[in-house]
Amino acid sequence: MDSSQLERYARHILLKEIGGSGQSRLANTQITMIGAGGLGSVALYYLVAAGVGKIQIVDSDIVSLSNLQRQILFRNSDLGEKKVFAAKKNLLQLNPLVEISVWDDLFSLENSSRIINRSDLIIDGTDNFKSKSLICKVAYEHKIPLIYGGLSQWEGQVCLFDPTLPSACFNCIYPNAPNQHVEENCVDLGIIGPTVGVIGSLMAGEAIKFITSAGKPFVDQILTYDCLHGEFRRFQVEKREDCPVCS
Numbered sequence: 001m002d003s004s005q006l007e008r009y010a011r012h013i014l015l016k017e018i019g020g021s022g023q024s025r026l027a028n029t030q031i032t033m034i035g036a037g038g039l040g041s042v043a044l045y046y047l048v049a050a051g052v053g054k055i056q057i058v059d060s061d062i063v064s065l066s067n068l069q070r071q072i073l074f075r076n077s078d079l080g081e082k083k084v085f086a087a088k089k090n091l092l093q094l095n096p097l098v099e100i101s102v103w104d105d106l107f108s109l110e111n112s113s114r115i116i117n118r119s120d121l122i123i124d125g126t127d128n129f130k131s132k133s134l135i136c137k138v139a140y141e142h143k144i145p146l147i148y149g150g151l152s153q154w155e156g157q158v159c160l161f162d163p164t165l166p167s168a169c170f171n172c173i174y175p176n177a178p179n180q181h182v183e184e185n186c187v188d189l190g191i192i193g194p195t196v197g198v199i200g201s202l203m204a205g206e207a208i209k210f211i212t213s214a215g216k217p218f219v220d221q222i223l224t225y226d227c228l229h230g231e232f233r234r235f236q237v238e239k240r241e242d243c244p245v246c247s
Contacts, residue, residue, distance in 0.1 A: 001027075005097070009051050015214075022212035023051060029211050030054035032116050034107045034135055035125030036083040037061070038191070039149045041073030042200025043123060043207070048091045048098050050208055055091075058103040058115055059083045070193035107131065112138040121210065122146045123203060129174065136170035139163060140245050145210060146170075149203045153189050154228035156199035159237075160206050160217045161246075167220045168239040169246040195227040 001009070001023070012018045012026075029052055033040050036059040047055060063071075063078045063086055078086040084102035091100055103115055107126075112134075116122060122144050124135045132148065139146040139161065146161045148170055161169045202223065209215045222235045241247055 005051075008095075008097075012050065017214035018208075018212045022214065025211050025213075026051050026208065027053040029120045030056070030118055031121045031123060031207065032056040032058065032119040033123045033125055034058045034131070035127065036073070036087045037067065037125060037127060038070045038151065038193075038196035039127075039200045039203060040123075040125030041071045041087065042197050043125060043149075043204040044087060044091060045073060045094065046201060046204035047207060048095045048100075050204070051095065052098060052207075052211070054099045054101070056101050056103065056115065056119070057084050057087050058105065058107050059087075060104060060106045070191060070196040072193075072197070107135065109134065109138070113142070116142055116144060119144055121207060123207060124148045125200075125203075127151070132170055133174070136161060137245050140169060147203050147206050147210075149199045151191055151196060151199060154192055154195055155224060155226050156195045157222050157224040158199055158202045158206065158218060159222045160210065160219050162217075162219055163246065165219060166239060167246075168237045169243065171245040172240040172243045173222070173237050175240065175243070192227055195225065198225050198227070 009023050012023050013020050031052055033044055036057050061083050063074045063081050063083055065079060067074060073087055073090055082104050084104050088100045088102050105111060122139050124132055126132055140163045143163045149158045206218060210217055220237055222237055224233045
């Protein structure tokens with residue numbers, strides 16, 4: 001690292017759990033962020049600020065006015081623009097040292113292998129069960145650790161799934177997909193912005209911890225946050241022996 005990088009990341013390097021070696025690991029990591037909406041926009045800000053070397057952003061949506069209530073990565077001037085291009089532009093203004101590539105596409109089984117190629121970590125910032133289930137399946141097929149985040153109204157949750165360990169996966173916790181015709185997300189139910197910020201920040205924190213081997217990751221447990229009642233709770237989850245994804 002040169003002098004400007006040392007100054008930029010000084011507060012990380014001062015942490016004994018990260019230090020210079022941890023910062024170097026961040027710089028040599030490639031993360032794939034699937035979804036550049038609420039969770040993605042918050043997590044991306046912190047990951048780019050942290051100096052993650054390479055980040056891929058996958059999303060096919062455009063920035064709309066209703067996004068701005070919680071998707072803090074975007075501005076009024078980004079309205080109507082593709083999220084991935086607006087995200088890259090705004091993130092590079094924060095840290096031009098990070099290499100950012102974008103996929104203006106829906107993440108699918110057909111393009112998944114090309115997208116996650118050489119990724120060290122996947123972060124799921126999507127907002128529907130079908131996408132989350134697919135992302136988990138792909139992560140386990142390619143043995144890539146996955147950070148999951150979910151939201152509903154005032155509440156959110158975060159967890160880390162690691163295919164290299166005999167631990168639970170998303171399918172273990174949610175084995176029965178809801179009817180896609182009745183599945184609801186923030187478009188139907190609403191969502192308070194600060195909950196998005198809390199969960200997105202927790203996801204970024206888990207990513208940084210995982211990459212630098214700092215602390216204890218949320219494996220086999222889900223951390224939930226209830227903004228309305230001001231409560232955090234931690235739940236233990238178990239691997240299903242008959243799970244078709246991770247068994």
